[in-house]
Amino acid sequence: MEEKGPARDPDVAHGSEERIADTLLREIRERRGAVGPPNGLQRLLALEDESAPALACGGERPREWFKHGDWRVYAPPVEGGVGTVVASFSGADGREAALFRDAVSGRVFPPFDLATAYDLYVSEGWVAETAQRKLSPWQLDAFYRLKRFVPRKVQLAARRSLARRQQQPEFPAWPLDRSVVRLLRLFAYCTLLAQGRREAGFRWFWPDGHRAALILTHDVEEEEGFRLALEVADLEEELGFRSSFNVGGWYPIDWGVVHELSTRGFEIGSHGLSHDRSLFGSRKAFETQLPALRDVIDRLGASGFRSPSTYRVFDWIGELPVDYDCSMPHSDPFEPQPGGCCTLWPFFVGKVVELPYTLPQDHTLFTLLGHRTAELWLEQATAIEEEFGLIHCLSHPDRGYLAEPRNRALYREFLTAMAERREVWKALPQEVAAWWRQRDVGEVQAGLGTVRIDEGADVVLEPPARSLTAGRESRL
Numbered sequence: 094m095e096e097k098g099p100a101r102d103p104d105v106a107h108g109s110e111e112r113i114a115d116t117l118l119r120e121i122r123e124r125r126g127a128v129g130p131p132n133g134l135q136r137l138l139a140l141e142d143e144s145a146p147a148l149a150c151g152g153e154r155p156r157e158w159f160k161h162g163d164w165r166v167y168a169p170p171v172e173g174g175v176g177t178v179v180a181s182f183s184g185a186d187g188r189e190a191a192l193f194r195d196a197v198s199g200r201v202f203p204p205f206d207l208a209t210a211y212d213l214y215v216s217e218g219w220v221a222e223t224a225q226r227k228l229s230p231w232q233l234d235a236f237y238r239l240k241r242f243v244p245r246k247v248q249l250a251a252r253r254s255l256a257r258r259q260q261q262p263e264f265p266a267w268p269l270d271r272s273v274v275r276l277l278r279l280f281a282y283c284t285l286l287a288q289g290r291r292e293a294g295f296r297w298f299w300p301d302g303h304r305a306a307l308i309l310t311h312d313v314e315e316e317e318g319f320r321l322a323l324e325v326a327d328l329e330e331e332l333g334f335r336s337s338f339n340v341g342g343w344y345p346i347d348w349g350v351v352h353e354l355s356t357r358g359f360e361i362g363s364h365g366l367s368h369d370r371s372l373f374g375s376r377k378a379f380e381t382q383l384p385a386l387r388d389v390i391d392r393l394g395a396s397g398f399r400s401p402s403t404y405r406v407f408d409w410i411g412e413l414p415v416d417y418d419c420s421m422p423h424s425d426p427f428e429p430q431p432g433g434c435c436t437l438w439p440f441f442v443g444k445v446v447e448l449p450y451t452l453p454q455d456h457t458l459f460t461l462l463g464h465r466t467a468e469l470w471l472e473q474a475t476a477i478e479e480e481f482g483l484i485h486c487l488s489h490p491d492r493g494y495l496a497e498p499r500n501r502a503l504y505r506e507f508l509t510a511m512a513e514r515r516e517v518w519k520a521l522p523q524e525v526a527a528w529w530r531q532r533d534v535g536e537v538q539a540g541l542g543t544v545r546i547d548e549g550a551d552v553v554l555e556p557p558a559r560s561l562t563a564g565r566e567s568r569l
């Protein structure tokens with residue numbers, strides 16, 4: 094949909110439709126046992142009234158791309174919609190695929206399966222069927238075999254030239270992709286109409302009515318990074334922040350620094366056993382490495398994990414022995430495994446909470462693309478706050494990253510500006526993961542946000558009033 098949302102539909106709250114919708118709701122409540130657990134979109138929106146009608150699902154039908162303006166959705170089609178056309182997509186081969194609304198029953202018929210579309214976004218399920226420039230597994234293995242023999246300067250020059258040649262893919266949009274924002278709004282629109290109402294309460298995304306959340310995560314790439322991590326920690330502490338440092342298994346761990354960081358309220362996570370793609374290289378390798386990884390994670394007292402070079406196999410993330418993973422990009426065409434989950438909110442992979450990183454990495458921005466200001470980070474943070482999402486900045490304390498005075502100054506500039514944003518919940522990643530888990534099962538008094546279809550048929554999300562005194566204390 095355009096940002097404005099679906100077209101005007103003035104008869105939403107018509108009396109007879111309300112009665113029909115009530116009947117429909119009753120039927121759905123009765124059927125609910127058979128409907129199964131809530132899908133990912135339902136969990137994200139977390140309506141107060143859980144009896145949201147089940148929307149049509151596309152089952153096992155072949156998936157295809159749907160387009161509406163610059164919005165791309167990959168999903169199985171749903172046919173048989175009736176009523177008036179509310180919005181129009183183009184499906185495979187340019188075929189028109191309409192979102193219908195039946196004024197008699199109040200039901201809405203999207204042209205594709207919304208729940209599956211969400212799953213395919215967050216799991217990057219579209220990748221396998223989309224032509225995108227990336228390195229083949231064979232090239233990746235060769236890259237890692239050779240990398241150790243190539244001077245870092247030469248490696249960098251090669252990556253810079255690749256970044257320049259690399260055309261921005263059409264999808265996911267970079268640096269910000271609003272696919273899931275749009276899908277969530279469409280889902281809310283369809284659900285409210287099917288329930289015959291214009292407004293509903295939902296468990297707000299963040300505690301105490303904050304408009305957005307901010308987390309800072311770092312991967313420590315070398316042994317010297319421990320000393321440099323303390324410098325980054327000093328800077329963050331001075332400006333009122335705490336962060337997490339993901340420690341690798343390919344250099345000796347400085348337990349003194351680990352202890353000091355923990356004592357000062359920072360978090361220690363795991364960055365894997367070796368900095369290559371071996372963990373996710375094959376199922377066998379994954380199963381072989383898992384016990385040693387579990388051991389390292391235990392010893393570090395880590396609740397979070399970031400995969401080396403953000404390699405990932407979606408389904409296996411759910412088997413990691415952690416509370417949360419933070420390997421998935423929101424949108425990152427610059428990593429060896431490019432792609433993105435297209436969402437600005439955490440989500441679940443099995444029992445593991447995924448906290449996608451939503452800002453371009455420090456190395457991408459400052460080294461590959463040569464930015465000399467923190468402007469893009471700040472603009473992105475503003476845009477995410479406007480959508481009520483998770484602002485997640487991934488950077489490195491090491492040489493070539495934040496250890497360079499110029500990059501450190503830009504990071505300071507970013508933090509100084511973010512410190513002023515009182516509406517943003519500044520938290521540790523483990524706090525955000527715990528929050529997301531509790532919100533999912535309704536264990537927290539999240540405060541109710543409002544989702545509303547306004548006069549112009551736009552879907553509007555509104556945070557609850559801020560409770561500045563009561564509520565949850567962050568460790569920050």
Ligand SMILES: [Zn+2]
Nearest residue numbers: 312314401402
């Ligand atoms: Zn790394």
